[in-house]
Amino acid sequence: MLNVQKLRGDFPTINGQNIYFDSVASSLTPMVVVDSIIEYYTKYRANVHRGNYDLSMQASEKFEGAVMKIAKLINASLEEIVITSNTTHAINEVALTLDFKEGDEILLSSLEHSSNLIPWLRLQKKVGIKTKWYNPGKLGLFDLNEFEKMLTPKTKLVTLTFVSNVLGSVVPVEEVGKLCKARGILFLVDAAQAVPHFKIDVKKIGCDFLAFSSHKMLGPTGLGVLYIKKEHAENMMPAFLGGGTINTAECHCLSLDSCDIDACTFSELPYKWLAGTPPISETIATGVAIDYLTGIGYDNIHEHTANLMSRAMKGLTSIKNVDIYGPLKAEQRNSIVSFNVGDLPPSEVGRILNEEFQISVRAGDHCAVNYFKDVQAEGTAPGNVRASFYVYNTEEEVDRLLNAVEKISKLTV
């Protein structure tokens, strides 16, 4: 069982009456993670993999230890982990690295975050690929049979968010992974909202790529992860090249300007994919965040947030004028409630919650414009109000949200 009151003491920004319900955008950070950043800058501040002196070797050791923890967290090997700056960067790296040709199809869903959409739209314009949309409707429930019908011999890549950042609905990624594997289709999983809540196993999912951000799972900003299945990590030419990625010691060219890039020997994995100085303190701090997260345990996280979720859903469904988006069964959504109140614009509800009730929620389209275009009437300002829960939130906080929404709903009658 999670001792939430004790755990809240680990988070320096939890104080006073303010309630933080926007962990989907970015989670709070425990002090041990902040301390590890301070420790790097005050005790062993040096670059990694660049120097054979004590400070650099200490930094490299801590850095590599953290990358190992990242790999273990998702059941990958060290060679399959590419350090990026966030999920967006990770997905762009795949989009820039894969070879597409005109007519290739990419299948995604209308629930995708812009980060898993715009990089593919650029390829649509540049290369002439075709993006196809699976629309799971207002409830956001995934129908595998309908989805399967959209796969064609031209589908080169399926790219899907594991947990929707708008609804908290969950995509059956293991089943999608099987469909893709049987057809030789590449599969990318946007796990930005999944890694903070689920034990991920890339082997079980059977994906080729998986992306997530540390700042949504109690870690620092500025650190993203791209998992690349080993065979691709070995065979693909990274989009970003430079310091550290080429093995100059093995290069037979007299100077690099006469080098043929195809004849170059790349650094061993995963350094082939690590162009330039990586985010050192952020990677080390992510290792500390992983220790903290796994110390709590995914089962405890799930039990706690599922309890908050069902309390919130029970309360919201009983308030008149509240229109809930996404699955109505609490167990079908992960830590997110999203709703509108009567005909009040979501931004107005967000403002009142902030100014009159000290509750931080997100109001707007949550970077998923296509979903709202599909499910809201034309002319409506796209979006809704989203409250998201994590390990440090309490039942009392959920009750304060419900009371506040009830009062706001009376403004619309």
Ligand SMILES: Cc1ncc(COP(=O)(O)O)c(C=O)c1O
């Ligand atoms: C599902 C999903 N994908 C991608 C992103 C982008 O994450 P980042 O801003 O860390 O790149 C987010 C951010 O909210 C998200 O919810």
